[in-house]
Amino acid sequence: MLKVIICEDNSVHRTKLKQLVENTILREKLDLDAALCTGEPEEVINYIEKKHITGIYFLDVDLKNNMNGIRLGEQIRELDSLGFIIFTTTHLEMSYLAFKYKVEAMDYVIKEDYDFKQRIESCLLKAYNTYYKGNHKEGYISIKEDTRIINIKLCDILFIETTGVAHRIRVHEENRQFEFYGNLKDIQKKLTSNFYRCHKSYIVNKDKIEEIDIKNNKIIMVNGEECYVSFRYKGGLLS
Template structure:
């Protein structure tokens, strides 16, 4: 289900926007739901901290609190990198702030265009729902981690293996076309997906991307030719994956 979040401090406008969204979901029988409709940004952040979700967010830019709607959008991105964010405001000149805060917005709706707001909201719902269903049917699963102030997303299918870095508490992720170094614990990776197997004290391999295993040398050749290693202790768990 695609979850919808609305943050608007004007009660009348919030009720109207929530009604637009709820009515359209019901009429079109979409797999969507308004989870939170609130005047307070913390309600949305608290929810995201406790739930793993991909959502559609309608955010008032001019919230009557210290945090603006655009700052809220930037904070949402820390928890939901794939979500669709729509800003609603009476100040279209503030659109430049979405670039300052590095928030990728689906749309920017101006409140004074009263006859157009409902149509623009519906267009955003249609677009977000179409993308959600595409991703759902493609069964895309993303591994996400932070590098500095950036969130890096890599499809699980593209991951070859992980290895411990020479830098303390860091892990190197080897994908088909890139390497990413991040802070983490190697032992936690196999719990994330059953494709990941701890094959060595310093390596976790994606079993789906193994091309061959040399038992004598304890080498695992990946589908792109890269090599990672297995220890005798963990090798038995790989013997039946591919022909030796």
């Protein structure tokens, strides 16, 4: 899932931007996570290094810190080559620095402009659509979950299983789980060849298998979670 990161040292602007981002995510039903909102650039760097994310970054150019927004953007670009960086500023004349430091910014949004809200929303939607529906379209599937559309990166899936509720299935990723209505037969048609139907109730990502317990008919995933393999499908999994 794409993360949205805000770094703004003015608490009023920070709150306003955070609310704008969260409202846009809810209204447009975007599969985005407003993960971090801070005035400290070090927190942003630490978060990226720890989580290894791809993000949408809203950075104040004139941070009252030992690192301005442009230099923060430079460090972000080194850690997240696919991320989307948007500078919010009252000093458009400083935008040339982004070229100097090879930041590759998506946009510069003037805080006092009348269309600030529309520009922020536009940046969010453009980044979202570019990442999920543009160059990164391959390797994703889209699932409707109640009132929103979730875009799932196939390489993040550990396994998919049925639940105790009729026509309700659960997707397991390393850091999250979610459910939606569907069936394994239909979802399998959307998956790539590294996914294998190992049981009537499970589809497993073979790239995420840590160990196969043949004696107990269990598959242990890279994060320690377990699913089952039936005798019928065991041969295909081991071949």
